[in-house]
Amino acid sequence: MKIRRHYFILRESYPQSTDGLPFEVTTAELAEKLDCTHRNMVLLLKRMIQEGWIEWIAKRGRGNRSLLTFAKPLDSLMLEEAEELAVRGDLQSALELLQPRGAAVVGRFQQWLSGQFGFQTVLEGERRTDTLRFPMPGTIDSLDPARIHYIGESHLVNQLFDGLVRMDVRGVTVLPHLAHAWETNEARTEWTFFLRKGIFFHHGREMTSSDVKYTLTRLARLAPNGLYSWVYNGIEQMDTPDDLTIRFRLKARNEAFLSFLSTNRASIVPEELCEQVGEAFGQASGAVVGTGPFRLAGSSHGIWILEAFSSYFQERPFLDRVEVWTMPAGADRKEEDMEELRQFQVMHNVRIEGMAGGEWEQVRQSGTTCKFLTVNELKDGPLANAAFRSVLDYAIHRKELLRRLSGDVIEEASSFWSRPAADDSQSVDDADFQHTCSAMLRECGYDGEPLTLTTIPQYEHDAALIQEMLGKAGIHVHIHLIAAEQFKGKDRMSADLLLFAIMLDEHRELRLIDLYKSMMQHMDKRTSDILGDTLQCILAEPDAARRFSLFMKIEDELIRRQFLMFLYRKHLKTAFHPSVQGITLESLGWVRFRDLWFR
Template identity: 55%
Template sequence: MKIRKHYLTLRRSFPHVQEETPMEITIEELAAYLECTHRNMVLVLKRMQQESWLTWLPKKGRSNRSTLIFHVRKEDMLMEEAKELVAKQDLHSALDLLQASEHSASLREFQDWLSGQFGFRSELQGQHRTDVLRFPLTQAIHDLDPAAIHYSGESHLVNQLFDSLVRMDAKGEQILPHLAHAWDVDDSRTLWTFYLRKGVSFHHGREMTASDVKYSLERLQRLAPRGLYSWAYANIVEIEAPNETTLRIQLAERNELFLGFLTTNRASIVPADIVEKSGGLMHKSPVGTGPFRLTGQDQGIWILEAFPAYFQGRGFLDRVEVWTLPEKEHTELSDTRQPFQVMHNVRISDMDAERWQQVRQSGMTTKFLTVNELKEGALRNPLMREALHVALNRCILLEQLSGDVIEAANSFFPQSQQDRDDQQQAGLLEVGKLEAMLHAAGYQGETIKLATIPQYEKDALILQKMYAEAGIHLDIMLIPAEEFKGEQRMTADLLLFAIMLDEHRELRLYDMYKSMRQHASSEIQLLIDDSLRKLRFEADAQHRKALLEQLESQLKQRHSLLFLYRKHLKTAFHPSIRGISLDSLGWVRFRDIWFT
């Protein structure tokens, strides 16, 4: 409220005056601080005195000095102002207010209070009970159009708002019916026919038809010709909708990964009429067929309400409020905070762990380095690439990134602990060769440019320091995530990135190798092309895994691919929650949750 801001302005104007300490000042001097008239200043002081924030003892005469006594600390007033902003669902302004105040104690106190606002609660309005879950998300939401999302938090919300033709089980082993109740493929395995469920409604009330599915896939081809999994839908040459519940998709050639692509939220089905009315985009006004529909978003709080007509049945929760908080590496709980019921990407103390159930997701994030072998420079030399590998001390890296969710990685596929121990020991034994290897490679101390995204700057700085101690000089270039696949990264010698390996592991690795091909030597381009062609034509899942492992091994042998570490995430939830259902990256499916 405005009067509270006026008080804060006055209180900040006299930082050396303690509460309950009288000071002499004139109305004119105070009016100057608030940039208002004498009359308005009198009214402001009267209002503040009514709130018991201060005492004003005026003396007659415009030039006489009166007595002012502050009663309320500015830190307390900041907290009240921040809480009121939250009550108005203006979370970002509340955080900005406290961060701008430069009072870290106030910010910590607010965060403690805020943690108590999360979780499950029932709101009674007459005889009607509304069950609400406030869910914290330490990411910003930029876009909720399935064709344009970039970040995992956005992907999570898209999963609540949209559906695809088919879905993948959490282990990534079986493709199940969803919007399509059945499908078949011809002998050439290029013509796919899907049979849609009847009576599936979009959030705006219209029934979904095959023409919407056709529109969604063709729109994806138009909007994101180079987007995630674009190699899968670029292969579509014709889509037909002979009737409202039948869809035929003709591929240019066989692709055994195509059905898996249709399980992803990138292939979400959107309503043609709503999208066209909005100019072809749905950035922050998405409409799908999912179990929740977006009913509001403002200042960092996204409101999802249960969709009563959801084709798989209405969920228990009536409303989910997703509060996007400032991005952090992870969320910490301490005994002084009131924990909320569901927390994603969290580490919990041993004491708290006794009161919480934890799930370590089957999915993971793996970070790695790849070499731009198209650029002239030191890394064209295989001896220099091997020296980078030898200088990469994963033990030190893990110490800098300590935590029970961090482990060494030497593959995109999980390996035994003994394998990891052997790999780390081998790396330690080779360190003594480094100086000779750099000499043999002809390295003269020239700078090697490392490109990554801003979210991975911490990793890049650790590598920079580690390599500097080995005599190798790195220069870091940060590129926004949405631009990382563009031309700017081609000016770098080395690329630091990560891949999320979830139930869509094959698709993600295929996409990554397609990206890696852009900066590979001609020899490696041929190797990648041949491997990916075999992958598309291979019907057996185990054989496809073997092909991916073989390609990975060949790239590791020539040190074109250097693994850093693997990060598992944990989801924690209170025992009062029932129906917890997680995807492989640990995101909670809101529709499945209910509370006791």
Template identity: 35%
Template sequence: MQTAAAERYLDLYSRFADGMAVQTPVEVSLEELAQTLFCTTRNVKLVLRKMEEEGWVRWQPGRGRGNRSQLVFQLERDTMLLELAQRMAQRGEYKPAFELIHTHGKGSPVKDRFSEWLELHFGYRTELLDGKRHVDTLRLPVQTPITTLDPADVYYAFDAHMVRQLFDSLVQYDTSAGRMIPGLAHAWECNKEATVWQFHLRKGVYFHHGHEMTADDVIFSLERLRTGKAHSWLLRNVVAIETVGTRTIRIELAKTNRIFHRFMSSSMASVLPRELVEHDEEAYWKSPSGTGPFMAGEWNEDRFVLSVNKNYYNGRAHLDGVVIAFMPPELGASSRKCWEKLILDHDLLDANPDEELCTFEMLCKGCTLLTWNMSKQGPQQSALFRKAIDLLIDRHSMIRELGGDRMYAARSFRPDDNTPLRNIRHDPAMAKALLREAGYDGTPITLYTGSFNLRDAQWIADRCGEYGIPILVEQIDNYKKRDLIDKADTILYGIVFAQDEVCEIESYEQHGSFLKEHLHPDFRAWARDRIDLAVASKTSEERRLILGEIEERLREEAHVVFLLHKKTNASYHPGIKGITMSPLGWIDFKDVWVQSHTG
């Protein structure tokens, strides 16, 4: 089927045969057809001839003055539409496929039929490539676009997850074991004061474009990170970065930091190839080269393709490739991570159609929250007003009414063992008293949020509206625009901790972080001093206590409103192995494999 010709057929069908049965003659002129197809009458005749050859239409030209021509559509619209959308999806043209259905399939079941077909299209497949070798590919639909792959400027959890597929950092943090493990550095140490750290680089680690990683690449990447990047905070106390010999990196700090190696395990401190970035950075980010388990391939508005790094120093991935398909939420996708229940192997399903799927479920290490803009005049400047909003939000009702992945009420960043049992205070009477004491005069509040949290924001706006607090909800999908942060009275968003302590510190120090940007400068300065004290502590218990002081002050002074803890999950065939969730809440690709069906 020729895509252009098929789309022209659908255009003609919509214009002249909508609501009619196929095989019904329609009187039409060449001029009307030309207007519909935006072409000349001569070209219309060529188009009709091709459609007749395909068996899609019958065309009977009118003979004599005043006799109109007749056009007979022989193929039902939905059949043509579904087949064309499927062909587009098979080529990776997901957005045009949804747009086509949105344009021509209104009021028909074709959208649902296409969604059902997509569930079979996505998942794990073993395919024959060029008739020579089998390749294992995982195709996953997501609503979350990739904003950037530059580790130094990553804001979103999905971006950070994709960075982990392409790049590596000096060391890694094993969250399950709670310990540091080697990365690009095979060993490391610090002096007694933890002000001088040394990282010893592996030999034989190559970037995807074939060049061996050197100490020069590491120093370049860290120096690049130090200045003007969102995550420059990772290195704010660094005095000097230098090489010792040919394969050792020495980093000197102005202050003690006993978890600096944890800082260096952040994917935001990934190592880039100096040669390519310096040569043409704009071109580099269109197809970045790293040292990670997968290599970047085609990247457009429809999909992002990863291919396996066969020479990965830490062991080749079992998959040969991953295709991330970007599903437009406004045109048919319904969940944030559409790959839930789609981690399937279709050969295994065919062999064992009745076999029960396994489910992997994880409570995310983080929460949704509201931050109040203390740099803007408005009711939020009053702690009494902020506390009143906290008391008006009945989180347990919110969970019951909105459902989905919303699990527990939050009173802090992280869930703990008591989270399922904890009852967060909801007290409208006290809230009203606080509003009166604050002298609140009904001034509207502007709440900004992204599409994924829009229902939560509207729910809060509706409840506050019942108590005379008008909240104007504004949807934004590019949080990097600084003016949006400045304009908002409050922002509703979700935070995920890939590493507890490091990510918590990131929230207070990352340039562009909503929490940091909305806090008063005096609070930020105080928090920075507490952070310096925490990272100098000798025990995790002492660090937790000091960082807990910052969180406690946020809660007591209502600088933030902690809302909900959410879950993430995936269902998959038991024959698919190695399914694990990263701390960021996304499926790790490297260790996914299939146990072959043996009969």
């Protein structure tokens, strides 16, 4: 309420005063602090007295000063205000109000907030409405499949949109979805998909093959250099013989084409609505319309409300409503705080220690995040020297890195595939480490020239750890952060080192091809040409085992040349309360909301 805001201003105007101890002040001085009239100030004082926030002893007469006592701690009142803002759905304003008060106050608010999440049932007569209020770290910039960048956005797109086909969770078999069947020619350059009848978009129109054609054309127009662009830019022609048939002709054979169609990047969008709203498609203020099991009912102050789509072509979700509360920066939760986690019922990307009595169950997600460094070979400098690369690789103390990151979900990585990490005999407290590095640097002629390590803001902590380790070894590093959208472009080409991460899930082959094509931008021409030829062989190879051998050939060569330096792999977990039924994991181990039910 507005009266609280007046109290906040008044209390912060006297930071030296102590709660419970009176101090002298005049009504005129207080009115000046609140920029109001004397009469309004008197009314405000009466209201604050009624609320029990202050004590006021008025003294009349010229030169006499009244006594004011602040009886209500400012933090407590701010917490009440933040709770009211959160209940009204304005989580962002609540956090902005509290963050200047420090971590302790924000922590108390988060503890209260945790109790607002979870599963709720409301009965109105015989009508039962089931709602899941779900926390999600980060913010949502867009839910347009052509424009998504982050995991949270990707997860919501999976709930709202569908593709022609879908991948099983093991990443082995492509299954029918919006298309019930497909066929290809002997050269595997022509693919024909047959759509199901009676599939409707959330706004009520039936989906046709024209929407499929439009979706891929629009994707190439909006994201010509986006994720998997080498797949959709390889489509030479699309034909729609009728409303339920779409035929693709590819420029060249591409064994990744079918897998690409199972990604949410290829989610089908409605042609006429996208043309009508333009850039606003996918925005909270525009339109978000797909064919998925949930429809977007609204969004405000970072809360995205999904409702079950009753006309969904597969089984209707049990949940009637899902509220996704995005948690802005500064609202990160402590993984080890069990009291806080108890209320969530479903939590993603967490690690819960010391679980007992079957109170919580955990699922290790199939997807992992792998982080690594790569070298910009197009830039002159110390890294052009193979001996210096060896020193730098040695100076990144993997065991110390794992210790600093900590956790049962972190492990050393030596590959994008499943093979054990190389044995590292280095000890975290090796007294000879710095001396050894110094000697190696002298041998390779390093004279202290600083290196630029470029990455995105989300990986700043990892970059800082690498900077610290290399600094101890005598290698000077400057960190350069650029936005994720710019990282694939020319802005990163001034770097000596690049810190990358890749999600390894059921679309591993697609993601690795995309990564290697990106790496070719800062690779020497000879290696780039060889890599390009090998990737073409992979795309033309129908046998999965042979493709794997080719991938390993690429990886081994990049490791041998120390162009690629692995750091670690992170396994994420989904924790859920036993009351939650129907846990089915999708890409990156996220729960599919449509499968959840509660007993």
